[in-house]
Amino acid sequence: MSQLQGKMGRRQFLANGAKLAMAAPLLTQQSKASDANQPAKEPNQTATKGSGGKGPAFIIDSHTHCKSTDAWVKEMVETYRRHNAMACVFTYMADMKLVKDAMASYPDVFIGYGRIEIDDPNAIREVETFKKNGFVGMKFHRPQKNFDDPCYFQVYRLCEEYGMHMIFHTGIAGHTPSDNKPMWGSGARMRPIYLDTLCMQFPKATIQGAHLGNPWYEEAAETARWNAKLYFDVSGSTLIKFIKLGHLKRMSEILWWADDESQNNPHTLKGGPSGWEHIVFGSDEPPSGLAANIERFQKMLDANNVSAITREKMWGLTMAKILGIDPKTHKFTGNKGA
Numbered sequence: 001m002s003q004l005q006g007k008m009g010r011r012q013f014l015a016n017g018a019k020l021a022m023a024a025p026l027l028t029q030q031s032k033a034s035d036a037n038q039p040a041k042e043p044n045q046t047a048t049k050g051s052g053g054k055g056p057a058f059i060i061d062s063h064t065h066c067k068s069t070d071a072w073v074k075e076m077v078e079t080y081r082r083h084n085a086m087a088c089v090f091t092y093m094a095d096m097k098l099v100k101d102a103m104a105s106y107p108d109v110f111i112g113y114g115r116i117e118i119d120d121p122n123a124i125r126e127v128e129t130f131k132k133n134g135f136v137g138m139k140f141h142r143p144q145k146n147f148d149d150p151c152y153f154q155v156y157r158l159c160e161e162y163g164m165h166m167i168f169h170t171g172i173a174g175h176t177p178s179d180n181k182p183m184w185g186s187g188a189r190m191r192p193i194y195l196d197t198l199c200m201q202f203p204k205a206t207i208q209g210a211h212l213g214n215p216w217y218e219e220a221a222e223t224a225r226w227n228a229k230l231y232f233d234v235s236g237s238t239l240i241k242f243i244k245l246g247h248l249k250r251m252s253e254i255l256w257w258a259d260d261e262s263q264n265n266p267h268t269l270k271g272g273p274s275g276w277e278h279i280v281f282g283s284d285e286p287p288s289g290l291a292a293n294i295e296r297f298q299k300m301l302d303a304n305n306v307s308a309i310t311r312e313k314m315w316g317l318t319m320a321k322i323l324g325i326d327p328k329t330h331k332f333t334g335n336k337g338a
Contacts (some may be wrong), residue, residue, distance in 0.1 A: 005290030055298065056315035059085035063235045063282030065212055066091045073102045074327055079287035082111045083294065085332055089140040090115040093126055100133050105261045108330040111323065113137035115118055123155050137165035142173065148197035156198060157257050160205040163336060165322055168195060171214040192220035199227035208280065211236040221254045224278040227268050231318065233282030239296040248303035264285040276310050280318050
């Protein structure tokens with residue numbers, strides 16, 4: 001350093017050092033800003049740490065919504081790559097091109113699901129269109145009749161034929177009355193028990209209920225207990241409520257059965273998964289809420305002493321198996337299972 005100072009003078013040396021120090025934060029910001037513009041790359045293997053210390057190695061967020069802007073796409077890429085996570089994105093027809101392009105540019109992050117109004121006369125046509133454009137699941141919400149009304153069976157049958165994972169809103173639904181106009185979408189039409197009918201009518205399909213049927217948790221769990229291909233996420237207010245009230249351990253009462261329960265209990269599905277194995281991670285929030293959702297989910301797992309093997313299934317391996325995704329590469333393998 002003394003030789004360098006001798007060549008340029010002490011004053012110039014210090015001035016150059018100050019310039020470098022001022023430039024460093026700018027270079028860092030520019031580097032971060034360019035991350036989301038990069039094409040798909042090898043997934044980040046850094047685990048996200050939750051309250052229990054060791055966090056998940058791989059995440060599939062089974063419950064997210066398209067926010068219709070390029071800025072949202074950029075934020076999704078930055079956030080989900082940071083957590084080595086992929087996202088199932090519920091997409092209306094108007095946003096299909098945006099999400100299709102995101103799937104092509106960032107296949108390590110985006111998993112396309114269609115979303116339709118199930119009472120719309122064009123419902124069948126829209127399912128067909130989503131399938132042709134590479135979408136692998138369908139989201140259903142706010143039916144005018146109960147979810148298991150036979151008038152909807154043609155839609156479900158097509159999803160089963162296509163191998164598209166189906167997710168149904170279950171339980172209470174958030175709503176804000178607007179301009180005193182009537183609305184459809186009562187939670188009474190979306191009780192989790194209706195999925196029991198669908199599991200029996202469409203046995204090849206994999207089905208997911210959102211929100212664990214809040215507030216009908218036991219109904220949701222007991223429906224899952226007899227249907228091996230039925231899963232639930234616990235997104236929404238449930239974990240916020242249970243943490244606030246100190247009731248996280250209640251989840252062990254709701255999901256009470258083990259995977260070997262049928263050995264001594266003839267009233268449980270033989271060979272069926274444990275209660276906890278019916279749960280998959282979902283956020284139902286913008287990317288800015290992902291970290292908080294991971295933390296809440298981790299707290300639930302820790303409070304109930306869920307095994308490490310089961311945790312990894314819940315974080316992402318179960319959804320990866322359902323959708324046929326390799327957790328190491330984030331690529332579709334074509335080998336689906338439940």
